Amino acid sequence: MPMISTAAAQESTVATTGEWYLVQCKPRQDERAEENLIRQGYGCSRPTCRRERTLRGQMHYAEESLFPGYLFIHMPEGANWAPLRSTRGVARVVAFGGRPLAVGHELIMQLQSRASTHIIAKFNPGDKVTILDQGFAGIESIFMTMDGEERVILLINLMNRQQQISLPLASIANR
Template sequence: MNIYPAEGASTCAQQKSWYLVQCKPRQDERAEDNLARQGYEISRPKCRYQRLIRGQRQWTVESLFPGYLFINLPADSNWGPLRSTRGVSRVVSFGGVPVAVSDSLIKQLQARAEIDAKPELKPGDNVRITEGGFAELNAVFMAIDGEERVILLINLLNRQQQISLPVASICSNE
């Protein structure tokens, strides 16, 4: 009797899945640091946006899901060390069993986080409009207009026109 798996086959102990971890209030970063220090693979999707702080616009980075992060573990892992990690409250579970999150969702969130990490735009930077009626047109960034909008300069009918669009509908042309 062969007790070893066939070549190319995997065992449950070798298969890893992503699980959702709830952090203690405002301790996402602390939990992430402590779990990473213990050697766990962590994903904490973040978003970057501008906000008004003391009258000045500044870029801030925050968790996309405040109070939560994802951890990649084998299904038969010992969950005890996670619960005793500083910043961690619990592993999200249903009926006492941690529920796996799909790999494709984690990959999509990580890809989205890379897009959101674009550098701050400066007047004169070339951008591409990605959404709306002007989608796929190139434009020149001029300024921030309000909390979530930008002023762009586009060439329309051989004239330069100013338009205002949501900041989420543009991407840098670098």
């Protein structure tokens, strides 16, 4: 799935001036909000990632929002914000002090490029993994099990003793 949903939306965001803003969507309506905003002519970016899921004993890939409940919208300078309030799937534009805060174009492009290549892998017990951050960066460990949907339990060798630790799933990579 492309990071900017249509070629026309991508061309319009590059050709015009304006800024990117963060939009909060109604619960589980990210895709609906994106479709409706694009239909109205707005440029949208909803970074997604592929996730492995086991369904009826078979492995399937599912495309999911990288930031569930949020998407980015490109608003040209002087654009009317009123239609956003009545767009199906949109809850609100994220604002601070009553003013929407612009998100840098460079950040949007980085998110799109990273999300397009990122697959959240499923690990099997006994797989050797490397910890990427959390003060244990570079330490090799053994995947034991998932701890909920976004955390993992690892076995590491610390001070000549095997210890179990729990870290975010995003903090590990295959060795």
